Amino acid sequence: MTKINQVPREEYLFSGHTACPGCSAALSVRHLTKVLGKDTVFVITACCFSIIAGPIPLRSFDLNVYHCPFPSAAATGSGLKRGLQAMGDDKTQVVVLAGDGGTFDIGLQGLSGAAERNENIIYICYDNEAYMNTGMQRSSASPYGSGSNTTPSPKVKENPKKDIMKIIEAHRIPYAATATVAHPADLLAKFNKAKTIKGFRFFHLLCPCPPGWGIESDETIVFSRLAVETGVFPLYEMIKGEQINLTYEPESLRPLKDYIDRQRRFAALSDEEIAVMQKEVDKNWQALLEKNKT
Numbered sequence: 001m002t003k004i005n006q007v008p009r010e011e012y013l014f015s016g017h018t019a020c021p022g023c024s025a026a027l028s029v030r031h032l033t034k035v036l037g038k039d040t041v042f043v044i045t046a047c048c049f050s051i052i053a054g055p056i057p058l059r060s061f062d063l064n065v066y067h068c069p070f071p072s073a074a075a076t077g078s079g080l081k082r083g084l085q086a087m088g089d090d091k092t093q094v095v096v097l098a099g100d101g102g103t104f105d106i107g108l109q110g111l112s113g114a115a116e117r118n119e120n121i122i123y124i125c126y127d128n129e130a131y132m133n134t135g136m137q138r139s140s141a142s143p144y145g146s147g148s149n150t151t152p153s154p155k156v157k158e159n160p161k162k163d164i165m166k167i168i169e170a171h172r173i174p175y176a177a178t179a180t181v182a183h184p185a186d187l188l189a190k191f192n193k194a195k196t197i198k199g200f201r202f203f204h205l206l207c208p209c210p211p212g213w214g215i216e217s218d219e220t221i222v223f224s225r226l227a228v229e230t231g232v233f234p235l236y237e238m239i240k241g242e243q244i245n246l247t248y249e250p251e252s253l254r255p256l257k258d259y260i261d262r263q264r265r266f267a268a269l270s271d272e273e274i275a276v277m278q279k280e281v282d283k284n285w286q287a288l289l290e291k292n293k294t
């Protein structure tokens with residue numbers, strides 16, 4: 001299933017859930033549930049999805065959801081999967097769903113442990129590049145130059161974004177991939193592939209967030225696409241931490257400014273600072289092209 005008209009019609013994330021209008025994280029996970037189907041249980045750490053899933057007795061997922069403390073998501077998912085297997089259930093997919101705060105920062109140790117043990121779970125990091133649920137504080141996934149409530153303009157974030165895929169690469173897990181909802185066929189193909197693989201599988205989903213990024217609610221797809229077209233967020237998959245396959249390659253990269261402009265979080269950036277960022281994007285893109293095996 002790689003064509004958008006082949007997406008299953010079943011819905012496992014009901015409309016009327018409490019994500020903000022235009023939330024690309026909710027849309028990505030809606031696609032994921034359609035691919036994985038009913039034999040799925042989500043482990044959700046504190047993040048926007050704790051709210052989107054709904055407080056008991058309300059629910060927006062037609063799937064089992066297990067809420068866990070912030071740092072323990074990957075460990076909780078691992079235990080749940082092993083428990084299911086001990087009961088003879090091999091088919092239920094255990095999916096950890098965590099934001100960038102829960103992944104890059106607070107859950108990194110548990111994530112590394114589960115990846116190193118090659119636990120048989122899928123870990124989804126939806127990266128909106130800040131702690132959005134608690135009012136937009138910077139995380140280690142926030143890009144250099146971005147404003148947030150803890151890095152208010154004009155003293156915006158001075159450190160570069162942590163490269164989570166390089167950390168994952170070091171664990172040599174069976175499958176890891178980047179994806180965005182702007183390329184739904186690519187996203188679905190990767191979810192489908194992950195479904196057929198055993199062991200630890202990791203997804204890094206870039207998820208533009210209208211209130212956090214200062215964009216309109218109908219622009220999340222636009223900015224997802226611009227992130228890919230400018231080389232800020234390349235689409236690729238990684239097999240066993242060795243083989244890297246670019247799954248989409250723009251004919252030529254668009255200037256970074258096209259992506260930066262119109263996002264309120266970057267409003268304080270000067271042209272000189274954008275030029276520094278452009279150099280970094282170009283360097284990372286070249287390094288990826290050299291590793292690309294397709």
Ligand SMILES: Cc1ncc(C[n+]2csc(CCOP(=O)(O)OP(=O)(O)O)c2C)c(N)n1
Nearest residue numbers: 046047048070099100101102130131132133
């Ligand atoms: C150990 C711990 N520290 C802090 C919090 C408060 N908290 C709840 S949600 C959240 C932000 C989560 O950010 P992220 O993981 O990026 O997900 P997002 O909110 O962006 O969806 C924080 C800090 C908590 N629940 N537990």
Ligand code: SF4
Nearest residue numbers: 019020023048132209
């Ligand atoms: S704050 Fe951002 S990530 Fe959270 S629900 Fe709203 S749009 Fe989605």
